[in-house]
Amino acid sequence: MKFSEINKLLKGIPFISESNAKALYNFIIENKLTSCLELGFAHGVASCYIAAALDELGQGYLVSVDLVEAENIFKPTIQELLEKCGLAKYVTVHREPTGYNWFLHNDIKKNTGADNICAPVYDLCIIDGPKNWTIDGSAFFCADKLLKKNGWIIFDDYNWTYAKAAKVREVTDGIAHRQLSEDELNLPHVKEIFHLLVLQHPAYSNFKIQQDGDWAWAQKIDMSTKKISYTYSTSTKDVIVKGMLSLIKKLRR
Numbered sequence: 289m290k291f292s293e294i295n296k297l298l299k300g301i302p303f304i305s306e307s308n309a310k311a312l313y314n315f316i317i318e319n320k321l322t323s324c325l326e327l328g329f330a331h332g333v334a335s336c337y338i339a340a341a342l343d344e345l346g347q348g349y350l351v352s353v354d355l356v357e358a359e360n361i362f363k364p365t366i367q368e369l370l371e372k373c374g375l376a377k378y379v380t381v382h383r384e385p386t387g388y389n390w391f392l393h394n395d396i397k398k399n400t401g402a403d404n405i406c407a408p409v410y411d412l413c414i415i416d417g418p419k420n421w422t423i424d425g426s427a428f429f430c431a432d433k434l435l436k437k438n439g440w441i442i443f444d445d446y447n448w449t450y451a452k453a454a455k456v457r458e459v460t461d462g463i464a465h466r467q468l469s470e471d472e473l474n475l476p477h478v479k480e481i482f483h484l485l486v487l488q489h490p491a492y493s494n495f496k497i498q499q500d501g502d503w504a505w506a507q508k509i510d511m512s513t514k515k516i517s518y519t520y521s522t523s524t525k526d527v528i529v530k531g532m533l534s535l536i537k538k539l540r541r
């Protein structure tokens with residue numbers, strides 16, 4: 289399914305931004321990432337974009353995982369959206385009572401052979417859940433076992449903090465803000481995970497940090513040197529350039 293078509297069907301439903309959705313959709317097609325895992329799907333909007341890219345490739349599957357309790361919160365549900373878009377055949381939906389780390393436990397166990405080695409199964413894993421050091425740090429190490437060599441891992445919410453969330457609510461995904469230390473409140477947990485666990489992991493390189501898109505990407509590839517790039521999306525560049533041009537115009541007047 290073409291990007292413009294799926295984009296039209298999902299208009300106005302959170303959470304993935306249009307620019308991140310487009311980047312993800314194109315990346316899956318360009319790199320032929322046919323086995324995908326999404327941790328945290330909410331309404332399933334990103335799931336639908338991934339499924340649309342798989343449909344365009346003519347093959348592949350996505351496994352999407354979220355909490356049981358989230359089914360009553362996020363309407364329309366992922367199943368409703370997948371049906372609406374005609375993409376349900378590409379996606380297996382899992383809902384876990386305690387979260388995606390238990391799904392990862394089961395998946396590692398399922399893919400562990402008699403030799404006690406876990407066979408990697410995914411080309412792409414997106415981590416977009418509670419943005420918490422303990423939960424998502426653990427999810428990274430578990431997902432790593434299931435990620436194929438040359439596979440990609442993407443973290444959403446690179447800059448997100450509990451301190452920002454505390455302005456609008458008292459609890460995020462079961463974590464009471466008042467129980468957190470100053471550090472835990474103010475440091476972006478995903479950024480800490482990315483810099484202290486992913487960047488330092490010997491099996492990862494080709495890091496991309498999309499400052500404005502709030503995404504951080506890493507490829508599972510053994511390299512002695514680490515490559516890292518910080519990027520801004522074209523749309524932000526455009527905004528900055530436009531702003532500068534109008535400022536220059538004003539100054540010239």
Ligand SMILES: C[S@@+](CC[C@H](N)C(=O)[O-])C[C@H]1O[C@@H](n2cnc3c(N)ncnc32)[C@H](O)[C@@H]1O
Nearest residue numbers: 303304328329330333334354358387388417418
């Ligand atoms: C921002 S939403 C995901 C949005 C989705 N990836 C998209 O872009 O359309 C975050 C989701 O993570 C889920 N979540 C939070 N903690 C979780 C956990 N421990 N295990 C599984 N899902 C979790 C929430 O229920 C919520 O649906």
